[in-house]
Amino acid sequence: MSAVPLEWVLMLASGLFCVGFFGALSRRHAVSMLMGIELMLNAVNINLVAFWRYTQPDEVGGIIFALFVIVVAAAEAAVGLAMAIAIYRTWQTVNVDSVDSLRG
Amino acid sequence: MDLVVQIMFGVTGLLILGAALMVVSVRNIIHAALWLIACFFGIAMLYLLLHAEFLAIVQVLLYIGAVAVLVLFAVMLTRQIDDPDEPVLFQRWRSTLLIAVLLFAAVLVPTIYTHDWQTFTDPQPTFAGPRELGFAFMNAYLLPFQIAAVLLLAALVGAIIIAMEDQEQRRVRVLTLAEEVALRREREPSPPARSAHPQPTSSSTTPPPVPPAHEQAGEGA
Amino acid sequence: MYDVVDFILNTQLGLNSPDWVVMLISHLIVVAILFAIAPVQVLFLTYYERRAIARMQDRVGPNRVGYEGLLQPIADGVKMFTKEDIVPVSADQRVHLLAPIVTAAPVMYMFAVLPWGPNMIAVDLPTGLLFFFAISSISTVGLLMAGWASNNKFALLGAMRAVAQVVSYEIPALLSLLFAVMLTGSMSLMAIVEAQSGLFISTTDVPNIPDLGLGWFVFTPVGFLAFVCFFIAALAEGERTPFDIPEADSEIVAGYMTEYSGMKFALFYLAQYILNFLLCAITATIFFGGWQGPGIAWLVSQSLSADNPAGNPVYNVLAGMLGTFYLLAKTYAFFFVMVALRGAFPRLRIDQLMNFGWKFLIPLTMINILSAALWIAITRWGTAQGFGIIEFAGEPSNLVRWLIAFAVTLVINVAAYWFLARLNIQDHVARQAALAAGGLAVSPPRSA
Structure with missing residues (x-):
């Protein structure tokens, strides 16, 4: 694996993280925000796997961590999308801007 | 051989980043979800390049097979009439973009290139297959494993409760047209709870809802 | 190669x-x-x-x-080739084009891990079983794409139904296959097939059984229950009658394929039949010994390999041919069962389908996993693993252990089946009573 230095993988992961960050903060659609968060979680996963591969390849800790992140992401997606559907049912919209009945 | 790996890495990286950019920039939300799937697939390829075979398969099974399909499903269930004038981004998207670019260029890249990562020059190819992972889950990581199981259960119950319709509104069978009309007329005088709220600005023009498709068949169970 | x-x-x-x-x-x-x-x-x-x-x-x-x-x-x-390729004007052109490809391509990948005969497998992945189902789950994305891009309500309804069904039934399918992974300690399909040598009793449980290639998992109570659950789930995954609601032609024309014609339609059709073939083949592989059968063991022992340099390469070819023959024979037999079911059963309703999957199949497969764990404990463990109770009357022989395991798991599985079936029938009766009472928008009374 000396062909691809660790820095390249980290650059890729951080780029993906920033793209996901931008998406999560600036899209109006609730499901789009969730997609941004999924991208960020995946970027973190790439980091974990890369560090496992390049610095501690004799243990499985990195992979285990990535698996836990996937589990949490799946749980988060299920609850988040259920919330999107519940919001749509009440407000007939999924624009997070419009859901502001708690604004003082 | 090195060059082959580098080319593969480059193609994978371009796929991941390009697809991710399309996810956050494309107008049509279904297209965004499809680009998200492409991005997940690229990440699975990257895991294969990093010798994390099991994780790549789990990525395909869970992210593409479950999460992405769930996203597509949710998008289709919450479809609204597409208004081409409505912006897809918040008004403050420029400042968000600035923050994201700064985070990347001013924080992450310098950190990555100035830190001395103590990498193995030629790491031994260990194999993290299902057997090794299973032993790790059952020994060193037993408690996190159990907590993850509880978390999944809680998420399952929570998602069902949040998304479930009211018990009174659930129907045990598909209605005939006459019954449907009668029911709608019966409901008409008493407006639904939603209109007690001030109507949201962006969608005030949407007509009173036809009962959503998922109410019509008793598929909730 | x-x-x-x-x-x-x-x-x-x-x-x-x-x-x-x-x-x-x-x-x-x-x-x-x-x-x-x-x-x-x-x-x-x-x-x-x-x-x-x-x-x-x-x-x-x-x-x-x-x-x-x-x-x-x-x-x-x-x-099909010569038909005109019609794309609706209001369709999403690119997604409409991509959908059949996304549906058909992953199905072909599934051949990669299917063992055809002794040493005849394209890639013997250590995670082969998981790979098989991970790849198959990609095609559901293709179905959603087809349903949405057609811009037709029948297509969208069909795609929604297809995805809800496939995603739900993937869970019992995978859970019911877990017993094979537990028993063999491997997810490689080759290892799972090799563990099924023997005669009625697998040689992994009792090593001195004559090896006729008939120690199939389906002969154990654990394997039999898993087989029944898996085959039902496979029918749902392959969208076969009685689970063909995604393309129920009397309700929603042809489901997600409504707006497709020519070669694109042919691709959907091809993908569906390849998927059905592969599901039958995987059933044969995991429960019915795949390429195992009488004569294979002898041919393999005569053939040329690293252990046996004096062997004759003709026997390698013969063993491969016989193994492929056994696999295909079993696969076609299962496909015939699918066809017979299509001829015999009416279509289910979507809520019946969901109830059956979530309330009956999933709990049943969970209990089956418990039985599989007990099977392993009784046949293999001793005092060293904390299972000293098996040695209450001295060290039991492998055959005695096998008999005890058979009896215990049989009792558990039959009891679980009986209990769950009764619960579901009671639920069904309550629903019917609520329906007969003229409940329009009333859900059935919850039993305390």
Whole structure:
């Protein structure tokens, strides 16, 4: 694996993280925000796997961590999308801007 | 051989980043979800390049097979009439973009290139297959494993409760047209709870809802 | 295949090709063989189904093209090729084009881990079983794309139904296969097949059983329950009757395929039949010993290998042919069961389908996993693993252990089946009573 230095993988992961960050903060659609968060979680996963591969390849800790992140992401997606559907049912919209009945 | 790996890495990286950019920039939300799937697939390829075979398969099974399909499903269930004038981004998207670019260029890249990562020059190819992972889950990581199981259960119950319709509104069978009309007329005088709220600005023009498709068949169970 | 290519390229031609070139060429050859054979015999499957279903419905079926209609699939293929490719004006053009490809391509990948005979497998992945189902879950994305891009409500309804069904039934399918992973300690399909040698009793449980290649998992209570659950789930995954609600032609035209014609429609059709074939093949592989059968063990022992350099390569070929024959025979038998079910059963309603999957199949497969764990404990564990209770009357022989395990798991599985079936029947009766009471928008009373 000396062909691809660790820095390249980290650059890729951080780029993906920033793209996901931008998406999560600036899209109006609730499901789009969730997609941004999924991208960020995946970027973190790439980091974990890369560090496992390049610095501690004799243990499985990195992979285990990535698996836990996937589990949490799946749980988060299920609850988040259920919330999107519940919001749509009440407000007939999924624009997070419009859901502001708690604004003082 | 090195060059082959580098080319593969480059193609994978371009796929991941390009697809991710399309996810956050494309107008049509279904297209965004499809680009998200492409991005997940690229990440699975990257895991294969990093010798994390099991994780790549789990990525395909869970992210593409479950999460992405769930996203597509949710998008289709919450479809609204597409208004081409409505912006897809918040008004403050420029400042968000600035923050994201700064985070990347001013924080992450310098950190990555100035830190001395103590990498193995030629790491031994260990194999993290299902057997090794299973032993790790059952020994060193037993408690996190159990907590993850509880978390999944809680998420399952929570998602069902949040998304479930009211018990009174659930129907045990598909209605005939006459019954449907009668029911709608019966409901008409008493407006639904939603209109007690001030109507949201962006969608005030949407007509009173036809009962959503998922109410019509008793598929909730 | 690697050895053969290596021999020809480097020894015969003296090209000194690097390792990865040899590997690439050998894999490409295997892939070419698989891709050439798979669609052709799937074409034959359509003919097989049409003839069989015609027999059940007291018809003749296609018998004009070629001898007894054997060339009918080719005629159908020519017809598909020459049809006009119609794309609706309001369709999402690119997604509409991509959808059949996304549906059909992953199905072909599933051939990669299917063992055809002794040492005959394209890639013996250590995670083969998981790979099989991970790849198959990609095609659901293709179905959603097709349903949405067609811009047709029948297509969208069909896609929604298909995805809800496939995603729900993936869970019992995977859970019911877990017992094989537990018993063999491996997810490699080759290892799972090899563990099923023996005669009624697997040689992994009792080593001195004569090896006739008949120690199939389906002969144990654990395996039998898992087989029943898996086959039902496979019917739902392959969208076969009685679970064909995604394309219920009397309700929603053809589901997600409504707006497709010509070659794109053919791709959907092909993907569906390949998927059905593969699901039958995986059932045969995991529960019915795959390529195992009488005679294989003897042929393998005579053949040329690293352990047995004096063997005759003819026996390698014979063992491979016999193994492929056994696998295909079992697969076609299961496909016939699918066809017979199509001829015999009406279609389920979507809520019946969901109730059956979530309230009956999933709990049943969970209990089956418990039985599998008990099976392993009783047949293999002793005081060292904290299971000293098995040695209350001295060290039991393997056969006694096997008998105890058989009895215990049989009792557990039958009791679980009986209990769950009763619960579901009570639920059903309550629903029917609520319906008969004229409940319009009333849900059935919750039993405390």
